[in-house]
Amino acid sequence: MSAETMKRTETMLLNLGPSHPSTHGVLRVLLELDGELILRADPDIGYLHRGIEKMCEYRTYHRCMPLMNRLDYLAGEVNLFGFCLAMEKLLGIEVPKRVQYIRVMIAELTRIASHLFWLGTHGHDLGAMTPLFYAFREREKIMDMCEMISGARMFPLYFRIGGLAADLPEGIIPAAWEFVKSFPEKHQDYHNLLTKNQIWIERTKDVGVMSADEALDWGWSGPMARGSGINWDLRRDNPYSSYEDFDFVVPLGKNGDTYDRYLVRMEEMLQANRIVKQVLERLPDLPPGDIKAKDPRVSLPPKDAVYNDIAGLINHFKLIQEGIKPPVGEVYQCIEAPKGEMGFYIVSDGSPQPFRLKIRGPSFVNLSAMDKLARGRLLADSIALIGTMDIVLADVDR
């Protein structure tokens, strides 16, 4: 028998994850390989499925809120932001300007923190160890600010349906100013480390290319869509919480590859920083203490009224014991979360629990295009692809 006929080829199945440092959590990807070439990539998710949507159906709206923080845990407060907006839409209430501005400020700081985490880990996955330490230096300051407003670093739980838990504490304004002023310079450090780094360019240019049409078809949103040149930002196109008051630029990519998505997210951090600065400039004009919607169906009465006035006491008691009872109806509210469109679809039957709460997580949708991106690429690129999608498995699995 000749050597030619004895040659046998078969593809190999490789398990990436579910517990691998570069999968950013418990993601398992089943890769079919021909040598180093990826023929098929099948993400297997659900290892972190906690049934949050199901649990919410058995909880009052207030008790759903801590679960919302735990969706995309790197940007905990932004998820809660979306949930509170959805509830306010369902209830038909307006919150004071001060609340809207403070929410924008926290959301943008969280966006920077989330992007910094992405930058550090994405760089680390592809062999650049140093950016992680620089990125976490600034992220730590944002975590400290979260600690100031609520005592918790990852899950502040600071927003409330119809307002905020409390007004901004003393000391946060100077800390935020210091951060805002120093951040652009720090940001330059990241650029110096990666943007013109030849290894970084080789690993990310032309990897995971997605055209604008394909990105739309796959439901991509946020920086993923903008990296492909889709000029779309919910903060600008469907403004919520007074985003129309602020001046910011929506950065766009051209080639839709991993490098462009890197540049988009880098620029988004600077733009978020600009928005925080604008909030800080305008906050002194807004009356302090104005942090709740004036609606007894939603907001707890002031403590003074609870102790000294029977109506206030009853109001407090009913809100705590029975919860918020929104009208019958259904709403969909989405926000521009750091990772893309974070949506909440709430179906209310008039009871204090949601009849159905569907969470549209950006990570879940972005990850679904994994197979499309990985086919025909090399095994090492799969790590770059997982990194560029900026997924959080808690948001994928819910």
Add this chain to the structure above:
Amino acid sequence: MSKAAELLQEKFPEEVVEVSEFRGETTIVVKPGRIVDICKALRDDNRTSFRYLSMIAGLDYLPQSPRFGVVYNLYSHKNKNRVTLKALLADDAAPAIDSVVQVWNTANWHEREAYDMMGIRFRGHPDLRRILMPNDWVGHPQRKDYPLRGK
């Protein structure tokens, strides 16, 4: 009336069951039979151009009948607006509807999730497997008659 509702009234008058407005959002209830044609029309017509599918959600209205529903949330980047499509499924024992993966690829995972969680079958789906629960799981956890914990 929203442009999407106008378009559907004009092209599929028999299919539109109800159009409602709530808090500035338009919800169109349609019959499930021609959902793929309806979605294609909404995507391709210049007046609507809903080229982006935000999400698909399964609904369980137990004890009502029809018990199951499927909700599609569409967005148009051109008009910067949204519409919600809803179809109620006739068969309470074996709910099924045609898959819209051929209209938007992103529907793939949303439909798998609705199948996994609610037990709604999507006819013509290329790869209808469980997605969040293990493959050998029995039952569909987000149905209203599925207990929250234990048995």
